Amino acid sequence: MTGRQRVINAIRRQEVDRAPWVPFVGCHAGSLLGVSAEEYLKSTDLIVRGVQESIRRYSPDGVPVMFDLQIEAELFGCKLNWAKEVPPSVVSHPLAEGVKLESLKIPEANEGRLATTLEATRQLRQANPDIALYGLITGPFTLALHLRGTDIFTMMFDEPQEIAKLMAFCRDVCKATATYFIQAGCDVVAVVDPMTSQVGPDQFRQHVTPAAKPIFDHIRDSGSLGSFFVCGHALQNVVAMCECRPDNISVDENIPLFLVRDTCLDMGVSFGGNLKLTTVLLLGKPHDARKNAVECLEIAGKEGFILSPGCDLPYATPPENLIAVANVVMDTYQREVAKSLAPVEGEADTLDMRDYGQSGKVIVDIITLDSEACAPCQYMVESVRQIAPEFDGLVEWREHKIKRPESLVFMTSLMVHNIPTICIDGVIKFVSRIPKREDLVAAIQERLYEKLRIRIKRRRSAIYVLGPDDDRRRTLLERIETAMTELGEDMPIHTITNEEEIQAYGVTRGQTPAVMLARYNVKSLGETPETAIIKEWLKDLQQ
Amino acid sequence: MVEGLTAIGHLPIVVLTGCLGAGKTTLLNRLLAQPAVCGLRPAIMVNEFGPLGIDGRLIKDGPYKKFELNNGSVFCECLRPQLMDVLADIASSRHSIVLVEASGVSDPADLETVIGASGLAGKFRIQAELCVVDAVNFVKTAAFMAIADRQATTADAIVINKTDLVSQAEINRLEKILHDMNPSAKIKTASHGDIDWEFIARLRHKPAGRGPVFNPSAAITAVSISTDRRMDWLAFQSAVEKLGERLLRLKGLADFGQGGEFVEFAGQNLTCRPADQAVKSLRGITVIAWKTTADEIRAAFDQAFTADYPQED
Numbered sequence: 001m002t003g004r005q006r007v008i009n010a011i012r013r014q015e016v017d018r019a020p021w022v023p024f025v026g027c028h029a030g031s032l033l034g035v036s037a038e039e040y041l042k043s044t045d046l047i048v049r050g051v052q053e054s055i056r057r058y059s060p061d062g063v064p065v066m067f068d069l070q071i072e073a074e075l076f077g078c079k080l081n082w083a084k085e086v087p088p089s090v091v092s093h094p095l096a097e098g099v100k101l102e103s104l105k106i107p108e109a110n111e112g113r114l115a116t117t118l119e120a121t122r123q124l125r126q127a128n129p130d131i132a133l134y135g136l137i138t139g140p141f142t143l144a145l146h147l148r149g150t151d152i153f154t155m156m157f158d159e160p161q162e163i164a165k166l167m168a169f170c171r172d173v174c175k176a177t178a179t180y181f182i183q184a185g186c187d188v189v190a191v192v193d194p195m196t197s198q199v200g201p202d203q204f205r206q207h208v209t210p211a212a213k214p215i216f217d218h219i220r221d222s223g224s225l226g227s228f229f230v231c232g233h234a235l236q237n238v239v240a241m242c243e244c245r246p247d248n249i250s251v252d253e254n255i256p257l258f259l260v261r262d263t264c265l266d267m268g269v270s271f272g273g274n275l276k277l278t279t280v281l282l283l284g285k286p287h288d289a290r291k292n293a294v295e296c297l298e299i300a301g302k303e304g305f306i307l308s309p310g311c312d313l314p315y316a317t318p319p320e321n322l323i324a325v326a327n328v329v330m331d332t333y334q335r336e337v338a339k340s341l342a343p344v345e346g347e348a349d350t351l352d353m354r355d356y357g358q359s360g361k362v363i364v365d366i367i368t369l370d371s372e373a374c375a376p377c378q379y380m381v382e383s384v385r386q387i388a389p390e391f392d393g394l395v396e397w398r399e400h401k402i403k404r405p406e407s408l409v410f411m412t413s414l415m416v417h418n419i420p421t422i423c424i425d426g427v428i429k430f431v432s433r434i435p436k437r438e439d440l441v442a443a444i445q446e447r448l449y450e451k452l453r454i455r456i457k458r459r460r461s462a463i464y465v466l467g468p469d470d471d472r473r474r475t476l477l478e479r480i481e482t483a484m485t486e487l488g489e490d491m492p493i494h495t496i497t498n499e500e501e502i503q504a505y506g507v508t509r510g511q512t513p514a515v516m517l518a519r520y521n522v523k524s525l526g527e528t529p530e531t532a533i534i535k536e537w538l539k540d541l542q543q
Numbered sequence: 544m545v546e547g548l549t550a551i552g553h554l555p556i557v558v559l560t561g562c563l564g565a566g567k568t569t570l571l572n573r574l575l576a577q578p579a580v581c582g583l584r585p586a587i588m589v590n591e592f593g594p595l596g597i598d599g600r601l602i603k604d605g606p607y608k609k610f611e612l613n614n615g616s617v618f619c620e621c622l623r624p625q626l627m628d629v630l631a632d633i634a635s636s637r638h639s640i641v642l643v644e645a646s647g648v649s650d651p652a653d654l655e656t657v658i659g660a661s662g663l664a665g666k667f668r669i670q671a672e673l674c675v676v677d678a679v680n681f682v683k684t685a686a687f688m689a690i691a692d693r694q695a696t697t698a699d700a701i702v703i704n705k706t707d708l709v710s711q712a713e714i715n716r717l718e719k720i721l722h723d724m725n726p727s728a729k730i731k732t733a734s735h736g737d738i739d740w741e742f743i744a745r746l747r748h749k750p751a752g753r754g755p756v757f758n759p760s761a762a763i764t765a766v767s768i769s770t771d772r773r774m775d776w777l778a779f780q781s782a783v784e785k786l787g788e789r790l791l792r793l794k795g796l797a798d799f800g801q802g803g804e805f806v807e808f809a810g811q812n813l814t815c816r817p818a819d820q821a822v823k824s825l826r827g828i829t830v831i832a833w834k835t836t837a838d839e840i841r842a843a844f845d846q847a848f849t850a851d852y853p854q855e856d
Contacts, residue, residue, distance in 0.1 A: 157687065160795075195648075197689075200687075278624065282624055
């Protein structure tokens with residue numbers, strides 16, 4: 001099933017093999033190209049390149065051509081304020097500045113940035129026959145606000161008939177722009193009307209429905225699919241939105257997805273959403289994105305659902321977060337792993353790992369989903385199980401199944417993010433891939449040598465050569481230096497020639513030259529051990 | 544415990560909310576002209592890009608730094624990153640207080656959410672939320688615009704502005720409405736945004752979700768009623784009386800047996816006069832009320848319809 005068919009089927013509430021994934025890539029694509037939002041949104045070439053790049057990276061089933069709710073407003077003379085990382089904002093409202101509604105004309109397809117977007121649509125359609133394309137148009141109420149300003153709210157009381165006229169005009173604009181996008185090759189026309197979340201259902205039905213319903217009827221009659229995008233606190237209007245007969249509605253995180261699901265499916269409308277834009281996709285890590293995606297998929301179920309962000313992706317959304325979502329959508333194994341991860345909150349849920357891996361043995365930890373149920377996990381465990389005995393008791397290994405809470409804490413404490421993973425003495429060594437035997441052996445051996453070096457360093461040994469400065473002592477010193485060089489060791493060599501001092505070590509005259517090795521074992525650092533512990537050390541010395 | 548405006552390590556934020564045209568900018572300019580405010584080295588976060596060219600709509604230049612948000616008149620989740628960038632910018636500069644003029648359509652709780660989500664919670668705290676209410680238009684705006692309601696109900700203090708344009712009776716009633724919506728908020732009246740900084744400095748913020756719970760029945764409701772059937776004038780008056788002080792505004796066209804007539808209720812007065820020919824076909828009334836429901840309002844006016852249909856004009 002192609003992505004395009006998957007999106008179409010999902011919107012029509014027909015069978016799909018999995019939920020489709022549609023990232024709302026608007027000016028975020030500009031960041032992929034290294035250009036500002038302004039440059040991006042004004043250029044057909046950049047839009048095409050940006051969308052292509054997002055298709056390459058995020059493997060979507062569908063994608064919007066552009067996400068900019070100011071295109072139509074600009075054509076009517078609204079002044080725009082441009083920015084580097086967000087779409088422009090409307091800063092003037094012609095109808096509030098004396099322009100008459102009757103003087104405004106429905107825009108033609110060859111005007112302004114509408115033409116820019118439509119040309120990009122045509123090129124993207126040709127290049128991507130298997131991906132659903134969304135043409136986004138500004139919804140009638142938001143367009144009305146662009147034209148009139150927020151006076152519109154007081155006009156609802158003072159001049160409702162003027163609102164009706166304005167909305168009728170905006171309805172006709174929407175029908176025209178929808179037609180242009182359909183003719184350019186869009187599979188879905190998204191009517192994006194965020195400002196409707198500002199009104200209650202009564203006002204929605206009175207002022208928005210008379211405009212919105214004919215728009216969706218028109219889209220349907222034109223052989224295309226219509227989606228109603230509303231972001232913000234719009235829960236109060238979900239029923240009214242469905243009454244406008246779109247094929248699909250899309251909401252953001254301000255509305256619980258299960259409520260949207262129940263309402264929409266009851267009313268024969270498909271739905272989409274609602275990955276968290278800021279807290280997860282922008283500020284979170286890939287595992288947060290995976291987790292959020294799984295939550296949405298689990299809540300929504302398979303019927304009539306499209307996984308998408310709640311709104312236009314922030315410019316600086318880390319691509320790896322979107323890739324993580326795509327992986328979860330397409331790879332059921334990744335989805336199972338993400339499902340098994342519970343959020344760990346607060347420092348109380350992590351362990352202090354500073355002193356981990358300091359014992360005499362090398363500890364190999366394998367973090368798995370469950371080696372009895374998961375093939376990669378099983379092979380990972382098996383690889384360690386087979387080579388551990390070859391180290392004669394110097395290697396200890398254990399499996400941590402993240403289905404157990406304590407294993408999850410351990411995993412988080414080691415900052416492991418992928419399953420399965422092998423850690424050696426608390427350090428991540430092999431992630432997701434099964435290591436070759438020789439690689440695993442080499443990694444463990446390296447850690448063993450490192451431990452030996454640390455141990456020697458910690459003991460701070462010294463060599464004492466006792467006896468008078470004669471030929472025999474000089475020969476002995478040379479041999480000691482040669483031995484240290486060949487071993488790569490570096491420790492101080494002390495010579496003692498005073499006879500009383502030599503005798504204090506129990507070496508009598510005639511027994512020189514004598515060699516004495518001293519090992520200084522650091523027993524504590526930065527602490528004041530209890531007397532009982534110090535006594536144990538002293539007992540060790542006596543042995 | 545740290546008293547006063549600044550807690551160690553936390554930059555206090557004072558947020559001005561309120562619909563476009565309520566007078567936020569005017570009030571902010573008044574504050575910035577007060578030495579007590581300038582002495583705090585304020586950072587000003589503005590949504591500068593509302594309609595321009597009207598006196599008092601721009602923040603005047605002065606010994607403070609302005610950080611501008613490109614929100615325009617549309618605000619949604621996707622614009623939060625910009626807010627975070629500005630906050631991070633302010634956090635790294637040397638200011639003692641942040642004054643925020645929020646967009647007229649923004650939810651005040653969003654600022655707290657953004658501060659928490661962006662990891663800046665250790666650098667900022669909301670000192671106070673001050674909602675500026677337009678004495679002339681608040682009732683009409685709040686009836687149709689959900690966020691206007693929310694801005695008033697979550698505020699720590701409410702300034703009823705433009706009091707020079709309304710009667711004392713209307714001010715009193717608006718105070719009563721706002722007190723019902725937000726019992727814990729301090730309410731002050733002003734004309735041209737003339738508020739002393741001292742009033743704001745003494746405010747303490749109650750975060751969204753805590754403190755007095757918004758009483759839904761205190762909300763302002765707007766209902767549109769189609770009047771394509773004839774109505775009885777006496778029954779209509781009776782419906783108005785039944786709603787009593789809960790009825791705030793009413794306007795529209797109805798047929799009381801004389802053809803389409805323009806009926807209006809404002810400032811406790813119900814009036815009726817012949818309508819222009821051009822608008823006679825647009826029959827319907829809009830009712831704004833509080834402490835009631837849409838169903839109750841419709842039921843009250845349902846009683847005023849007669850069995851007759853209007854004659855063709």
